Amino acid sequence: MGFGLIYKRLIFCVAFAGILLFHGFCSSDHQGTYAGPKYTFMHQATSAPAISYYDYIIIGGGTAGCPLAATLSHNATVLLLERGGSPYGNPNITDLSAFGRALSDLSPSSPSQRFISEDGVISARARVLGGGSCLNAGFYSRAATKYVDGAGWEGRLVNESYRWVEKVVAFEPPMKQWQSAVKNGLLESGVNPYNGFTYDHMPGTKLGGTIFDPEGRRHTAADLLKYANPKGLTLLLNASVHKILFRIKGKKRPLAHGVVFRDGSGNKHRAYLKRGSKNEIIVSAGALGSPQLLMLSGVGPSDHLKAHKIGVVLDQPLVGQGMSDNPMNAIFIPSPNPVEISLIQVVGITHFGSYIEAASGESFTDNPTQKDFGMFSPKIGQLSKVPPKQRTPKALAQAIESMKALDPAVFRGGFILEKVMGPISTGHLELKTKNPNDNPSVTFNYFKEPQDLQRCVQGLKVIETVIESKAFSKFRYDYLSLPTLLNMTANAPVNLLPKHANVSTSLEQFCKDTVMTIWHYHGGCQVGKVVDSDYRVLGVDALRVIDGSTFNYSPGTNPQATVMMLGRYMGVKILKERLESNKSN
Structure with a gap:
């Protein structure tokens, strides 16, 4: 096939297929179906009694909920x-x-539930035991020491909790030629020093961890339930919590004492806390689910709750505020030479607040006639060729249909991306309906703050220097500069770029037009605003929120390691409080 024809198809591909960023995780080798552990405490919610009692009720078996439940089960009864x-x-x-x-x-039983922010960016939330760790790109990296100190966490217990997680789910990935070229290109571009393979977050360039083992099998937060005491834990699947129940007597603070949930057949069940001053309900339903459930239970902005005819338990106007999602932008670099299939392995942690990562290789299903561009494809809503507000179902359908005609040679190359740290820009979450299974309305306000936009631009400039570095020369066409890659010309490919009539596209405009999610959204129940430093909900008793909804900023380059750590960390702290209380009594 002539190179000109390849480029014509590349234009076609990029115009309709969107970014193919994390497709490098795929492989043509089928690893077989992993049956998983035989947890004796795991049951369908349809088997639950109409009424039951526990010391702790945890809502959400996700990235934080699983390690939390496993820990608490050793000295208490946990649902x-x-x-x-x-x-x-x-x-x-x-x-x-x-x-x-x-x-x-997109089926009702899918482990992933799609949602579209009011910004127009299409995203997903987990609906499966193990949460987002079952769906993500697998990259594992700890939070920075400065982040840990700022959160007020105990450093020794944090490190112990990370190690507890890593024994089960974290691995060192292989690194071959293309990822090595990115690594050396980052170093040549001044993103120094090279910190080697490490889970730690340190300025410079490093090789991080992965939750995929050497056999290509994903290990998730659900695997951390192997640490549980089977006699202390009851796990119910397909159990949708509709409401947290409160006791309100006189002028005393509202006391959380139970939950109402429905099983997969729609039958209603109630679970209550046993009598005991240390018994609690803990919400770990994620950045969308936790603020949503607080509101559905009467804890939130009173005017908003009344508009939905929800009885107000506590007027808490900050529930649902401070929502953020780290904006991500990427550049595809066509290669004159073959590249390996690789996942996100190398990270450049810059001094100005942008993280540089990369992925490479082509991805197809086991059936070669059914092409699939992986995690950043139109099939999952990633269509950066079209500005966010124009990513309609029709546009997605056209892109999916267009993928069928593409030649594998088009995708020889890889992506280098930048993700904005923080971010500073925030938005809010509101209810759409009273059904907890419906998505709430969420606005992230990508690039609302100028500093976030500037970080994106600076990140793209670093990517340019990596592309033009000597280390990366084997994997680039010399005449394709970054401006050429980013702008439509008669003889060059458009790189994921919406066109603007009579407007010269700037890097700022590129950031706005091609922004996508990297699935690191957080906020809505933030520390100091909705919960205290021990994650107790302010203004009510016996209720905590422990998950990414409490974060003011996304920790590290990728948050899953820290969310799992937090579940273990808080489980240990809560058990210590329980033990000290029992001794005093």
Whole structure:
């Protein structure tokens, strides 16, 4: 095939297929279906009694909820309620070769529930035991020491909790030629020093961890339930919590004492806390689910709750505020030479607040006639060729249909991306309906703050220097400069760029037009605003929120390691409080 024809098809591909960023996680080798552990405490919610009693009720068996439940089960009775099913036995979750397929499954039983922010960016939330760790790109990296100190966490216990997680889910990935070229290009571009392979967050360039093992099998937060005491834990799947119940007597603070949930058949169940001053309900339903459930239970902005005819338990105007999602932008670099299939392995942690990552290689399903561009494809809503507000179902359908005609040679190359740290820009979340299974309305306000936009521009400039570095020369065409890659010309490809009539596209405009999610959204129940430093909900008793909704900023380059750590960390702290209380009594 002539190079000109390849480029014509590349234009066609980029125009309709969107970014193919994390497709490098896929492989043509089928690893088989992983049946998973046989947890004796795991049951369908349909088997639950109409009324039950526990020391702790945890809402959400996700990235934080699983390690939290496993820890608390050693000195208390724990009910863990997960609205989704099990990840085990589902090759779309467990097999690296099937990476990204779960995100394109739009069925009611899918482990991924699609949502579209009011900004127009299409995203997803987990609906499965193990939460987002069942759907993500697998990258594992700790939070920075400065972040830990700022959160007021105990450094020794934080490190112990990370190690507890890493024994089960974290691995060192292989690194081959293309990723090595990116690494050396970052160093040549001044993103120094090279910190080697490490889970730690340090300025410079490093090789991070992954939750995919050497056999290509994903390990998730659900695997951390192996640490649980089977006699102390009851796990119910397909259990959708509709409301937290409160006791309100006289002028005393509202006391959380139970929950109402429905099973997969729609039957209603109630679970209550046993009598005891240290018994609690803990919400770990994620950045969308936790503020949503507080509002549905009467804790939130009173005017908003009244508009939905929800009885106000506590007027808390900051519930749902401070929502953020780290904006991500990427550049595809066509290669004159073959590249390996690789996941996100190398990270450049810059001094100005942008993280540089990369992925490479082509991705197809086991059936070569069914092409699938993985996690950043139109099938999951990633269509950066079209500005956010124009990413309609029709545009997605056209892009999906267009993928069928593409030649594999078009995708020889890889992506280098930048993700904005923080970010500073924030938005808010509101209810749409009173049904907890419906998505709330969420606005992230990408690039609302100028500093976020400037970080994106600076990140793109670093990518340019990596592309033009000597280290990366084997994987680039010399005449394709960054401006050429970013702008439509008669003889060059458009790189994921919406056109503006009579307007010369700037890097700022590129950032705005091609912004996508990297699935690191957070906020809505932030520390100091909705919960205190021990994650107790302000203004009510016996209720905590422990998950990413409490974050003011996304920790590290990728948050999953820290969310899992937080579940373990807070479980240890809560058990210590319980033990000290029992001694004093």
